[in-house]
Every structure is written in C-alpha cells, then in structure tokens.
Amino acid sequence: MADVALATGKKPASLRTVVAASSAGTAFEWYDFFVFGSLTQVISKTFFSGLPETAGYVAALALFGAGFLFRPLGALVFGRIGDKAGRKGAFLVTVVLMGAATFAIGLLPTYAQVGLLAPALLVLMRIVQGFALGGEYGGAAIYVAEHAPANGRGRATGWVQTSAALGLFGALVVILITRLVLGRFFGPEAFDEWGWRIPFLFSAGLLAISIWMRLKLSESPAFAKMKAEGTASKAPFAEAFGQWRNLKIVLLALVAIMFAQGAVWYTAFFYVQTFMERFLKVPPETINLLMLSATAVSAVGYVLFGWLSDKVGRKAVMLFGMSLMLVAYFPGFHMLSQTLNPALAEAQARTPIVVIADPADCSLQFDPVGKAAFLSSCDIAKNALAGAGVSYSNEPGAAGAPALVRIGSAQVRSASAVGLAGEAAKTAKAGVEAEIRTALAQAGYPARADPERMNLPGAFAVLLVFVVAATALYGPIAACLVELFPTRIRYTAMSLPYHIGTGWVGGFTPFTAFAIVAATGRIYSGLWYPFAFTLVSVIVCLLLAPETRGRSLDQ
Numbered sequence: 001m002a003d004v005a006l007a008t009g010k011k012p013a014s015l016r017t018v019v020a021a022s023s024a025g026t027a028f029e030w031y032d033f034f035v036f037g038s039l040t041q042v043i044s045k046t047f048f049s050g051l052p053e054t055a056g057y058v059a060a061l062a063l064f065g066a067g068f069l070f071r072p073l074g075a076l077v078f079g080r081i082g083d084k085a086g087r088k089g090a091f092l093v094t095v096v097l098m099g100a101a102t103f104a105i106g107l108l109p110t111y112a113q114v115g116l117l118a119p120a121l122l123v124l125m126r127i128v129q130g131f132a133l134g135g136e137y138g139g140a141a142i143y144v145a146e147h148a149p150a151n152g153r154g155r156a157t158g159w160v161q162t163s164a165a166l167g168l169f170g171a172l173v174v175i176l177i178t179r180l181v182l183g184r185f186f187g188p189e190a191f192d193e194w195g196w197r198i199p200f201l202f203s204a205g206l207l208a209i210s211i212w213m214r215l216k217l218s219e220s221p222a223f224a225k226m227k228a229e230g231t232a233s234k235a236p237f238a239e240a241f242g243q244w245r246n247l248k249i250v251l252l253a254l255v256a257i258m259f260a261q262g263a264v265w266y267t268a269f270f271y272v273q274t275f276m277e278r279f280l281k282v283p284p285e286t287i288n289l290l291m292l293s294a295t296a297v298s299a300v301g302y303v304l305f306g307w308l309s310d311k312v313g314r315k316a317v318m319l320f321g322m323s324l325m326l327v328a329y330f331p332g333f334h335m336l337s338q339t340l341n342p343a344l345a346e347a348q349a350r351t352p353i354v355v356i357a358d359p360a361d362c363s364l365q366f367d368p369v370g371k372a373a374f375l376s377s378c379d380i381a382k383n384a385l386a387g388a389g390v391s392y393s394n395e396p397g398a399a400g401a402p403a404l405v406r407i408g409s410a411q412v413r414s415a416s417a418v419g420l421a422g423e424a425a426k427t428a429k430a431g432v433e434a435e436i437r438t439a440l441a442q443a444g445y446p447a448r449a450d451p452e453r454m455n456l457p458g459a460f461a462v463l464l465v466f467v468v469a470a471t472a473l474y475g476p477i478a479a480c481l482v483e484l485f486p487t488r489i490r491y492t493a494m495s496l497p498y499h500i501g502t503g504w505v506g507g508f509t510p511f512t513a514f515a516i517v518a519a520t521g522r523i524y525s526g527l528w529y530p531f532a533f534t535l536v537s538v539i540v541c542l543l544l545a546p547e548t549r550g551r552s553l554d555q
C-alpha cells in the first residue's frame with residue numbers, strides 16, 4: 001500500500017473499502033444483467049408477441065444469451081484500457097454503460113406498439129449491457145486481488161464472486177416485491193402489462209450509488225507501481241495473445257476452468273428456473289422464493305470456498321465443485337421433478353407419450369426467429385406437446401400418413417394445416433392442440449404443479465447441492481485467474497477466457513438446453529450441453545492446470 005502512496009501522492013483506500021466498493025458496484029451491474037434473465041417469460045410476451053409461444057420463449061432466451069455474446073468484446077476493449085491506463089477508470093466506465101442500458105430497457109415500447117422496432121431496440125440494449133459487463137468483472141477482481149495479501153487473496157476476491165449472488169438476489173427480491181404489490185393493488189395482470197418495467201427503472205438509483213462508491217477509490221498498488229516504473233505494456237493484445245507463453249495460459253484458463261464455470265453456474269441459477277417454469281409448471285412466485293433462498297446461501301459459499309482455497313489450494317476446491325455438479329446434473333433434475341411436480345413424474349412413468357409420424361413430415365422443433373410455419377401434422381403434434389412441457393419419444397410412421405400421438409392407450413390423430421389459409425390453419429392447429437390437452441389431462445398429466453403436493457424442503461435440498469458445486473467452483477476462480485497472468489497483461493488476458501466461458505458457454509446454457517429439449521422432446525436431454533463442458537474441464541483441470549495459491553503478483 002505504501003507503494004501506491006509514493007506513486008500517486010494519494011493515501012490509498014483500506015482493503016475493506018476496496019472490497020466493499022468493488023463488490024457493491026459489481027453486484028449492481030449483475031443486478032442490471034440478471035433482471036432480464038429472471039423476466040424471460042414476460043419479455044417473450046412483451047417483445048416477441050408476434051411469434052408462436054414456444055418460438056417467442058426461445059427467442060427471449062436467445063436474447064438473454066446475446067448479451068453474453070458481446071462480453072468478450074467488452075473484455076478486450078476494457079482490458080486494453082485497464083492494462084494501459086489503469087484499473088479504476090476502466091471499471092468506472094463499465095458501470096455507467098450498464099446502468100444506462102438497463103434503465104433504457106424499462107422505457108422501451110412493446111411489440112404491440114411499434115412492431116419489430118421493439119425487439120430491435122431491446123437487442124441493442126442487451127449488446128450494450130454485455131459489452132459493459134465484459135469489462136466489469138476483470139477490473140473488479142484484479143483490483144481487489146492486487147490490494148489483498150497473498151495469503152488472503154481467495155477470501156478477499158470471494159467477496160467479488162459474492163457480488164453475482166447479491167445481484168441475482170437483488171433482482172429476484174425487486175421482482176417478487178413488485179409482483180406482490182402490483183398484484184394486490186392493481187390485479188394479477190398488472191405486472192405483465194407494465195409492472196415489469198419497475199425492476200429495470202430501479203437501476204437508476206443503483207447506478208448513482210455505484211458511481212459515488214467507485215469515485216472514492218485510488219489505483220491498484222500493482223498497477224501504480226508498474227506505471228511508476230514505466231513497465232506497463234504498450235501492446236497488451238500482442239503480448240497476451242501473440243506470444244505462445246501467454247496464449248497457452250489463456251487457453252488453459254478457458255478449457256480447464258471457464259468451460260465448467262459457465263456451464264455449472266448458469267445451469268444452477270438460470271436453466272433450473274427455465275426447467276421449473278416451463279416443464280414442471282411451478283408458479284413464478286414459488287420459483288422466486290426457492291431461488292432467493294438458494295442465492296442467499298450461495299453468498300456465504302463464495303467467501304467460504306475462497307477462504308478454503310487460501311488454505312488447501314485453488315485447484316482442489318475448484319475440482320471438487322466441477323465434479324460434484326457433474327454427478328448431480330441428471331439425478332438432481334429428476335429429483336426436482338419428483339419434489340415439485342410429482343404428478344408429472346408419475347404420469348411420465350405410468351403413461352409414456354409416443355409420436356408416431358413419417359420422419360419426412362417432421363421438422364426440427366426449434367425456431368428462434370419465428371420463420372418456420374410448423375403446419376405439418378407431425379409439427380403441429382410436437383408443438384402442442386412442447387407447449388405442454390412434457391417428454392415424448394418418436395416412432396417412424398407410414399409414409400404420407402398423418403401423425404399419431406399415443407398417450408398410454410389413447411391415440412390422438414393430428415391434422416395437417418399445409419395449404420390452408422391463415423384462420424383455417426389456426427383452427428386446424430387449435431383443434432389438435434385441444435385434443436392433445438384433453439388426452440393429457442385424462443392420462444393424469446397436470447396442467448400445473450399442485451402446491452399441496454410440492455415437497456419444497458426436498459427441492460431446496462437439491463438446489464443446495466447445485467449451490468455447493470457452483471460456489472466451490474466459482475469462489476476461488478478470481479484469485480486463480482489473477483495469479484495465472486502477469487501484471488502487464490492481467491486485465492486483458494484473464495478477462496477474455498472468463499467472458500468466453502461465462503458468456504458463450506454459460507450465457508447460452510438456458511437457450512441451448514431448452515432448444516435441445518424442444519428438438520428432441522425429452523425434458524432432461526438439455527442437460528447434456530452443460531454436462532459435456534463440465535466433463536471436459538474436469539479432465540483438463542485434473543491433468544494440466546497448475547496450482548496458483550501464493551504466487552507473487554509483482555511479475
């Protein structure tokens with residue numbers, strides 16, 4: 001710390017102030033980003049109402065992922081700024097961009113008001129959000145790590161990891177309170193109609209607090225010393241990615257650590273919400289309460305496992321988290337079905353559903369842009385089952401014959417709407433869908449989860465397993481990544497693999513997993529996506545990742 005005072009002529013902030021300001025600002029940015037992910041169902045109705053229900057939902061999930069798509073670009077831009085001009089300035093700009101974009105989403109017109117302009121503006125705001133978040137995390141993690149003592153780096157950066165939980169917790173709390181208050185005074189439809197804007201507009205106050213807190217900070221000691229000595233990198237991109245000794249560390253961090261982190265964290269905290277809402281038909285209020293409870297526990301887990309990594313090493317703790325989630329994916333989601341919607345689990349075991357159709361009559365049940373008509377008899381039948389959120393298997397049928405849906409001993413003959421005019425096609429589809437819904441109800445498939453039969457403690461126990469896995473993996477990551485890279489290129493080099501892993505692997509987990517389910521008809525098949533990435537990381541981390549605990553940051 002004395003080096004900072006000598007280099008800048010300004011008394012540095014205490015470690016407590018550094019951790020508080022960095023973590024709080026990052027938590028506010030995560031709040032801004034996660035509000036969108038927690039409102040996917042409402043977003044799909046508001047901005048994609050011109051698409052069929054399933055296509056609109058997939059499009060909203062894709063848009064959630066689109067924000068992550070631009071995070072690596074933000075990581076490169078702000079990483080270069082951070083490595084050349086300083087850590088503080090870079091992540092001060094990011095919080096302004098994030099807050100402004102989130103506030104603007106709360107003011108956007110809907111699809112019903114301006115048509116395609118509404119989703120276009122929404123896409124633009126999500127791009128700005130992703131770009132800003134790409135520069136935020138690396139700056140905050142590095143800033144804290146470069147202030148912390150070597151034997152307490154995991155615990156100190158664990159607070160930065162907690163910011164993600166605090167941001168998600170804050171988003172869920174604001175959404176839940178808004179739903180309850182508006183439902184009480186304006187009716188149950190008020191939130192979906194206009195109340196969804198309130199959580200986005202609320203970010204204006206958080207933005208003001210973030211800016212105020214970060215303006216109080218000075219530059220990090222490692223960067224200040226490096227700048228005073230004139231050893232700062234003049235070409236961070238070339239040095240980080242053009243030299244093999246640094247590029248191989250970037251690739252190792254991505255494959256050995258960040259593949260798993262993206263898959264595990266976004267399955268545990270986001271895809272699980274999609275699964276409970278779309279397939280298990282759990283009420284949104286119940287999902288919010290379960291996720292709030294799990295997220296509150298996770299806030300402790302990040303610091304706990306960060307501290308543990310200071311004692312036993314980063315690698316062992318992260319491997320434990322990856323491995324636990326690897327064995328928990330499929331059993332855990334099956335247990336959620338049995339605890340939250342036992343009637344659905346019983347119906348699937350007792351009365352399996354089979355679609356018998358000419359394979360040539362069936363399209364891929366995945367349409368994120370709403371271009372496909374899905375008018376064949378097979379497509380209409382599968383769309384109805386996808387909308388009901390139930391699993392089904394496929395059997396080849398006779399060429400040219402209409403599709404049959406076999407639900408136990410009952411059969412529903414689908415109808416083709418190919419060649420029919422708009423209203424006639426809608427009528428044909430509606431008739432088939434109504435027959436399928438009736439047959440499902442008669443076979444014991446519930447239209448929604450029964451609150452009286454829910455085993456909420458059991459479901460929460462499953463979520464706790466996911467939380468332990470996610471926090472054990474995520475808690476030590478900031479310290480590990482900071483220790484992997486030299487000071488000269490640290491911001492640039494560590495930010496890129498982090499945001500490819502969380503942005504491209506993790507951010508697209510809900511979208512890709514749901515799309516796999518829509519394509520295959522099996523509600524658990526989407527879990528193969530995060531499972532594959534986690535398995536790769538477990539193997540590579542075990543065999544190739546070095547232990548970084550205690551490394552000097554003055555490189």
